[in-house]
Amino acid sequence: MPRPQRWGAAELERLSAMVTQPSLFYWRGPQTTALLDEFRRRYPLNFCFPTSSGTAALHVAIAALRLKPGDEVIVPAITDMGSVIGILYQQAVPVFADLEPQTYNLDPADVCRRITAKTRALMPVHLAGNPCDMSALMAIAREHRLQVIEDCAQAWGARWRGQPVGLQGNLACFSFNDYKHVSCGDGGLVATNQLELGTGLGKWGDKFYDRETGGRDPLELAPNYRMSEPQAAVAAAQLTKLEQIVANRHRAGTRLTEQLAGAAGLRLPSVQTADTHSYWFYLLRLDRERLAVSRDEFAQALTNAGVSCTPGYIPRPVYRYPVFQQHNFFSGHWPVRELGLTQMDYRQVRCPEAEAILEDSVKLTINEAMDDAYIDEVAAVVRDVARAAAR
Template structure:
């Protein structure tokens, strides 16, 4: 006899052996199914963490070490700024180049050079960073928002044409996500109506616009070197032009109105101090040696993703014009709401569970939907241009239906140069998997 509550080793082995045998008879417990959503217990479609690029290294270190031997860190005639301009012109071959403190500063300089003033209208995209229009507002101009094409997410030239008025002076074309705009059509409109075309290339470093370097179709091109961009120095920008009407103005308008070459020492223009320093220029010059590899890799991977999800019911891939190279600062596809039994939030949650770096939309609302626009509260809660009767613009009544729809049903994905084709194919498999699960 054994004490109560205890069993012999022989009994224990017999019981456990029987249980194992019974389990073997039933077969192994089934594991997660590959076709089941990860958030419901299935296998992840993307089984490894998102690859992240190493952004800085020897090219930047080399420039910074040389910079430390300089007597001055002022941009004017500085060796780092000179090299940055030279390397920039290898990417975007424009004659006049001014480095500056940010992409927003670059656009403000361009707007000043274009002569935008009291009540002048500038047509642009409602889906962009507010930096696209800050300079317009500071010059007491009036941003006019035109609608977008449904899958390129860029300005619709037909709607731009409808928005042109006697007050229109310029168009700012935003190459959103690194995808070239319909710049040829916009340039034709600009030439027909005597307007100035400014290209906002902040997200489009290395893009090709129908066989031409981005920034070379318009009158003035603006680039950002902010930390999230393809190439960066933390914060910085470049503004450039080959038009003799605007190019010579870029330097003084980025430097308090002071012409550093051939001036009389007097101030003939009023402008902010938007200078870039030599340390920033050193990092940016080093970064530009990386640009071709970054741009070509992102382009190839983004195009591959479009190929992989083409034809998936309810999915509209990112649309890139024939002959152009999109550099995918982000990738975005659209969901047709009637094709799925879930909303966008649930779709994105399912993608994230599969290991896909996905988010809903781009910005919360079009620019005109922000309180500062709806309340016309740009300058200490006021808008002098409207108070003076120089515009009848009412942003509370503005609507761009396609732009609003894009923000409502777009799904944004991360593309970066550290990814490979296998990663992209896994992301595409995740999109197909989630789409099939929620198919209506």
């Protein structure tokens, strides 16, 4: 498999400049300023706060909404733990909704079924870089007066109807962890255009200190999720490469779908025609009625033929993780439930489509170094394995 050289001269140049600085603290740091400039060039969002991780960015976003204990946030059943950690730490309740079978994103119809009097926010996760159905989700949000936090951690460079994802909701969150399109090892960013959310945004990730005034008498409880200058230097350099990385990944993923179209036994990811999928990975599903092998055997056959893949994505929907099944959020306790502020019982939650996706999917690696010839080789192997496994 071709592998990209992810870091080089651009990062070194920023890091060299950085070591001549008197301080590596983020506030008015030149690397942080460069990161914000690069980010805003691509995402016109006025209020931005770089964080130590994507999880931290999402926690800051949730905190900025000032939810009350027991308030509910609707999230997809397939996502990273980072989407829900901040919700739980703010004593709010993640409510899992099911997914569309071919985009693997929040199903607007199921979102509607999960809305209650306590629902305050929706968190669309643009899974693998495929934009969610934002027109339907924003319409639901308007009707029920819900805030929308877009989790763009996997969707750098993805576009919904031509616009970068992250501009439709109230708040947008990104990750710079090592596996993402652009990385600084670990890092994140939370952003908004809304004055009422934006003015305090940085405080929610900086102990609620007021850096503008130097005030250190916090009015609220907030952690330290600051990103420091070394991470910002690398992240700023990485963003200058985003367009090329996304163009290559988009071409690779789109070509793979073209090459696999019509192959019996395969269900390919679907993308709305006006959208740009940025292919953080490529998830295809197997039609088990038409294939005589198990999903794991199919993935093993691909691996044996040299194709980088894993069976499925996460092992099970997030609500099935032991921490949720045992409501083991705070040393064996879940105060909001013990206080009667929620009746949520994760042992009763079912999202059938999410469960099916995780049982019948295979995740193929996509990266920006894969050219057309390599993608065609991968497609040929997948088609051969499907043909050999046909009933």
